[in-house]
Amino acid sequence: MNVKxxxxxxxxxxxxxxxxxxxxxGVGDDFPRLSVRVREEIVTFGVPGEIxxxxxxxxxxxxHLTPNEVNALVEERGxxxxxxxxxxxxxxxxxxxxxxxxxxxxxxxxxxxxxxxGKFDHLKDKPIVSYCTGGIxxxxxxxxxxxxxxxxxxQIEGGIVRYAEQYRDKGLWEGSLYVFDKRLKLEYGKxxxxxGECDYCGGATNDFFNCRTLTCRTRIxxxxxxxxxxxxxxxxxR
Numbered sequence: 001m002n003v004k005x006x007x008x009x010x011x012x013x014x015x016x017x018x019x020x021x022x023x024x025x026g027v028g029d030d031f032p033r034l035s036v037r038v039r040e041e042i043v044t045f046g047v048p049g050e051i052x053x054x055x056x057x058x059x060x061x062x063x064h065l066t067p068n069e070v071n072a073l074v075e076e077r078g079x080x081x082x083x084x085x086x087x088x089x090x091x092x093x094x095x096x097x098x099x100x101x102x103x104x105x106x107x108x109x110x111x112x113x114x115x116x117x118g119k120f121d122h123l124k125d126k127p128i129v130s131y132c133t134g135g136i137x138x139x140x141x142x143x144x145x146x147x148x149x150x151x152x153x154x155q156i157e158g159g160i161v162r163y164a165e166q167y168r169d170k171g172l173w174e175g176s177l178y179v180f181d182k183r184l185k186l187e188y189g190k191x192x193x194x195x196g197e198c199d200y201c202g203g204a205t206n207d208f209f210n211c212r213t214l215t216c217r218t219r220i221x222x223x224x225x226x227x228x229x230x231x232x233x234x235x236x237x238r
Contacts, residue, residue, distance in 0.1 A: 015055075022134055022161050024179075024186060043137050046109035050147055051140060062130055062142030062153035067163040067171070070129060070156055074172065082123050086111070086132035086141045087178070090219055094185060094196040094206040095160075095175030097131060111141060115148050127152045133177065135159035164188040176206045184208045198223035199235060213237040 010016050040048045052059040065073065074081050083100035085092050092102045101123070103114040114120070128150055130138040138155040145153050156163055164173050169189025175196075176185040185206055194204035198221055205223035212231035220234045 020158060022158070024161075041140070043140050044108055045140050045144060046112055047144060051143060058139045058143060060143050060146060061139050062128075062146065062155040064157045065129070065154050066157050067166045070154075070163065071167075071171065073127065073129070073154070077127055081127050081129060083172075084123075084128050084130045084145075086130050086137045091133075091178040093178075093221060094194075094208070095173065095177050096195070097129075098172050098174055100131075108137070112144065115145060121149075124149045125151055127154065129154045129156065131156045131160055131163075133159050133179065134161050161186075169193075178208070196221045198226055200226040200232070211237055 007021055010019065041051065083097035085096055085100050085102045087105075088107065089102055089105050092100070096102060101120070103111060103120075105111055105114060128145065130142050130145065130153060132138045132141070135156060135158050138159065142153045142155045160173060160177055163171065164177060164186075165188070167173065167188075173188070175193050176187055178185055185208070194206055196204065196206045198205045200222060203223040203225060205221050207222060207224075207227075208219045209222050209232050211218045211220055211234040213233060216234060216237050218234040218236070220232055222232045226232075
């Protein structure tokens with residue numbers, strides 16, 4: 001009831017009347033904190049001077065594709081289509097689009113360094129489908145990619161969430177979706193692939209834990225066989 005009231009009240013503001021709310025199962029304890037802050041960038045890529053916004057949103061980003069249009073593009077262009085992960089690299093450990101490029105990123109500003117490194121220059125003439133959890137990061141990432149010479153850049157309308165809700169485990173998305181709340185992951189089918197590998201034994205798992213070292217708290221994957229009563233530690237803290 002409270003969430004529906006929030007949605008109704010938010011849509012009364014002109015700027016938010018068409019906002020795309022995404023629903024998923026959870027309980028109150030899954031979302032312990034809500035804060036509203038003013039930021040120079042909605043997602044901190046570190047290049048606020050490159051981003052322009054008008055009443056319709058970010059200017060000059062990649063073309064939005066619905067889930068159906070994503071599949072149609074792949075059907076038409078085949079292996080030329082490149083899926084480019086717009087999340088921090090650890091998120092892709094448990095789920096990603098089939099054959100996706102996963103840049104070496106720990107934080108969002110790392111994308112600029114990666115794109116300017118030259119390692120992806122061979123992709124600049126290919127159709128690039130950028131993707132992220134809900135589509136927000138790709139609003140900025142697609143602009144940054146186009147500014148650096150990537151000629152044909154797309155983004156998925158509504159991100160992984162919208163694609164996986166429609167196709168479940170029957171499409172091009174594979175594995176689980178990492179989320180930044182206490183649930184840590186969302187599943188989209190009975191035939192979910194376990195893409196993640198346990199940091200202790202290498203076994204298949206999609207279960208993330210925080211490293212128990214308080215100054216670290218790196219997210220690590222640990223399978224059921226390696227899980228003990230003690231919180232796990234990452235390889236750098238053992």
